[in-house]
Amino acid sequence: MKKLSYKEKFTQVNREARITCIITAVIIAFWWLTAFGVSKETMFFNMPLWFIGSCIGTYILAIILVTFAVKKFFLNFNLDDEDTSNKEVNKKNA
Template identity: 35%
Template sequence: MSTKDLEKDRYLNKVANREALIGVGIAIFNFIWWYAFAYGLGSKDPSEYTYVFGLPAWFFYSCVLGFIVISIVVIFVVKQFFVEIPFEEEKENE
């Protein structure tokens, strides 16, 4: 590989590593949100449950709102932080 290729390689790796770490970060956030609301609000007696839109609050916050929040986070992160990189060989395949 030439020096230019090596530099490009290093750059691509840096981008890929950073985005993988972001993925792990979102997954951890997703897990905490999901777990905390489900078992934080859901472990009391069902007769003491509060309700949002007719659903038990634990379920609404954990599964419905959680899903919406994660979707927004994913959209935001991809639009803001994900870099478009050219892949090698694309010209060959066309």
């Protein structure tokens, strides 16, 4: 678990939130593109290609993007302020 200062924690949280919003926008754009942009007559395994692209493709893209984001951008850290927690424990012990 990584130790960060109070300011670094909230900078990291904001960064993770921005990345999550970007991933969501990419997934929605991909779904719209495949659902409405692919030919309705093209068939693949007796299913329309738009169905495979929009349902199955979006699911696979979401898994890939989230896995990439978690490994590359997200950090494991404690959001609690350790200085405040230590002061409260010291007050209780006093």
